[in-house]
Amino acid sequence: MTSTENKYILLKGNEAIAMAAIRIGCDGYFGYPITPQSEVLETLCNEKPWETTGMVVLQAESELASINMVYAGGATGKRVMTSSSSPGVALMQEGITYMAGAEIPGVIVNVQRGGPGLGTIQPSQADYNQSTRGGGNGDYEVIVLAPASVQEMADFVETAFDLAFKYRTPVIILSDGIIGQMMEKVMLPPFKARKTAEEIATLYPWAATGRDMKRKNNIFTSLDLDQERHERHNIHLQQKYATIKEEEVRYEEIMTEDAEYLVVAFGSAARIAQKAIEDCRSEGIKVGLLRPITLWPFPTKRVAELAGQVKGILCAEINAGQMVQDIRLAVEGKTPVSHYGRMGGMVPTPEEIAEVIRKQLVQE
Amino acid sequence: MKKEFIIAGFGGQGVLSMGKIFACSALMEGHEVTWFPAYGPEQRGGTANVTVIVSDERISSPIISQFDVAIILNQPSLERFEETIKPGGILIYDGYGICTPPKRKDISVYRIDAMDMAATMNNVKSFNMIVLGGLLKVVPIVNTENILQALRDTLPTRHHHLIPMNEEALRKGMEIVTPLHTL
Numbered sequence: 001m002t003s004t005e006n007k008y009i010l011l012k013g014n015e016a017i018a019m020a021a022i023r024i025g026c027d028g029y030f031g032y033p034i035t036p037q038s039e040v041l042e043t044l045c046n047e048k049p050w051e052t053t054g055m056v057v058l059q060a061e062s063e064l065a066s067i068n069m070v071y072a073g074g075a076t077g078k079r080v081m082t083s084s085s086s087p088g089v090a091l092m093q094e095g096i097t098y099m100a101g102a103e104i105p106g107v108i109v110n111v112q113r114g115g116p117g118l119g120t121i122q123p124s125q126a127d128y129n130q131s132t133r134g135g136g137n138g139d140y141e142v143i144v145l146a147p148a149s150v151q152e153m154a155d156f157v158e159t160a161f162d163l164a165f166k167y168r169t170p171v172i173i174l175s176d177g178i179i180g181q182m183m184e185k186v187m188l189p190p191f192k193a194r195k196t197a198e199e200i201a202t203l204y205p206w207a208a209t210g211r212d213m214k215r216k217n218n219i220f221t222s223l224d225l226d227q228e229r230h231e232r233h234n235i236h237l238q239q240k241y242a243t244i245k246e247e248e249v250r251y252e253e254i255m256t257e258d259a260e261y262l263v264v265a266f267g268s269a270a271r272i273a274q275k276a277i278e279d280c281r282s283e284g285i286k287v288g289l290l291r292p293i294t295l296w297p298f299p300t301k302r303v304a305e306l307a308g309q310v311k312g313i314l315c316a317e318i319n320a321g322q323m324v325q326d327i328r329l330a331v332e333g334k335t336p337v338s339h340y341g342r343m344g345g346m347v348p349t350p351e352e353i354a355e356v357i358r359k360q361l362v363q364e
Numbered sequence: 365m366k367k368e369f370i371i372a373g374f375g376g377q378g379v380l381s382m383g384k385i386f387a388c389s390a391l392m393e394g395h396e397v398t399w400f401p402a403y404g405p406e407q408r409g410g411t412a413n414v415t416v417i418v419s420d421e422r423i424s425s426p427i428i429s430q431f432d433v434a435i436i437l438n439q440p441s442l443e444r445f446e447e448t449i450k451p452g453g454i455l456i457y458d459g460y461g462i463c464t465p466p467k468r469k470d471i472s473v474y475r476i477d478a479m480d481m482a483a484t485m486n487n488v489k490s491f492n493m494i495v496l497g498g499l500l501k502v503v504p505i506v507n508t509e510n511i512l513q514a515l516r517d518t519l520p521t522r523h524h525h526l527i528p529m530n531e532e533a534l535r536k537g538m539e540i541v542t543p544l545h546t547l
Contacts, residue, residue, distance in 0.1 A: 008391060009391075010384070010387055010388045010391050010397065010399070035403075036403060121403075177403070178400065178426065178427065181400065181401060181403045182398055182399060182400040182401075182426050183384065183387060183397075183398070183399035183400075184397065184398050184399075184423075184426075185391050185396065185397060268426075268427075271424055271425050271426060271427075272424075272425045272427050274424035274425065275424040275425035275428070276425075278424060347427055348427075349427060349428070349429040350424075350425045350427070350428065350429075351429055351430075
């Protein structure tokens with residue numbers, strides 16, 4: 001591993017997730033293979049971190065088992081994670097809402113493929129709603145980070161754990177088959193030791209670390225048969241979500257300063273849209289890109305500000321139109337908002353998006 | 365500088381590995397690179413392809429539909445990708461199993477009989493490195509020493525004794541690549 005210190009190496013997005021997890025002091029990974037994310041588990045098994053950092057890597061018997069292992073590991077204050085692809089993450093939704101309810105930190109990586117159902121194994125972004133609207137029951141939110149490069153796949157693992165523990169919440173890294181399967185240069189994060197039992201006991205007094213006689217039991221459950229107390233718990237959760245919305249919005253802007261038109265895209269679609277924008281700029285069309293990095297919390301304020309600046313907004317996604325709903329909520333009718341997407345594992349080309357910018361966005 | 369490559373052929377020919385070694389050596393020389401495979405149901409005997417972009421600036425889209433250079437290793441790939449080469453671009457193809465040769469006159473066309481050479485060398489697995497040698501002769505974007513270093517970095521140590529054979533394959537590829545039509 002020493003040969004990879006402080007230099008750029010070539011990795012797949014999935015490999016970068018695994019390598020970064022080992023380095024940032026992740027305590028455990030529980031997962032079940034599914035295309036297009038199987039390299040996460042495969043890389044972890046090749047790297048054998050249980051022999052070096054002591055990180056546990058386990059191929060669970062199912063996605064349900066994986067997410068419930070994350071529930072249990074997170075409850076003990078350990079940095080644990082799972083990864084899967086769309087249908088596998090659909091299976092995990094119950095575990096995710098239980099984690100949200102019981103305020104258990106953990107990281108879930110979704111390398112999306114086409115749906116609905118078992119769908120296809122090719123790239124897609126059709127789990128935007130599943131991630132940001134909660135596939136599980138109840139009033140809960142999940143922080144959703146959308147990497148657009150292999151470097152961000154590596155960087156967001158630690159970001160996700162930091163947010164998960166800061167707010168005691170599950171965090172989803174919403175990637176897709178393009179970012180998962182592609183190779184790019186990446187600088188891996190430096191090694192950090194896993195937290196010791198003493199550090200966990202001090203930092204996370206809420207964690208189930210084994211009771212001594214001085215404190216009450218730390219019990220994790222999302223069930224409360226006292227509805228008044230449970231409403232107070234819900235109010236507490238909502239206050240927490242309000243803080244996250246205020247403090248954790250992340251986005252990137254490219255060529256928006258003088259933009260007359262705006263494209264909003266996340267993850268791999270943002271990369272494809274950027275090429276389309278470069279081509280349109282070379283023809284004199286003043287178009288910029290807003291790339292939400294947190295899909296929840298969504299950069300609502302910034303979209304609203306840009307809506308006052310531009311003549312039209314195009315949302316480019318690899319789905320039938322999901323994030324476009326959040327854009328419309330932010331824009332509140334101030335400027336026209338249109339959508340372009342492909343579905344079922346088909347991926348738009350930069351030329352397709354450029355043509356929509358020329359013919360649809362600019363004409364409107 | 366920005367060059368966009370498609371490498372396409374049968375699954376099992378070493379298309380993805382060849383792209384990886386090429387991308388890895390370009391990275392060593394300080395370039396930005398992306399490597400994106402057509403992943404999924406591709407299998408031995410099916411078709412496989414990989415897009416490699418090498419640039420001096422940050423690469424936006426790893427997904428592209430037009431290429432500067434196409435390396436084509438079977439008939440189905442020739443039919444699919446000949447039209448996607450930019451005017452003035454380069455096509456390098458292996459003649460083995462090609463029934464309908466390329467027709468474009470607005471691109472440079474090179475032929476490399478790598479399959480035959482691999483058979484002559486009595487080493488079918490050297491096929492992709494012969495092709496890579498041909499590519500480097502036509503588009504000298506990275507130097508051979510870095511390709512060999514990339515091989516050392518990407519091959520498991522137990523296969524390192526094969527590196528001299530790969531070096532020989534690269535050299536053969538450089539020798540046998542033949543221009544059929546240049547602009």
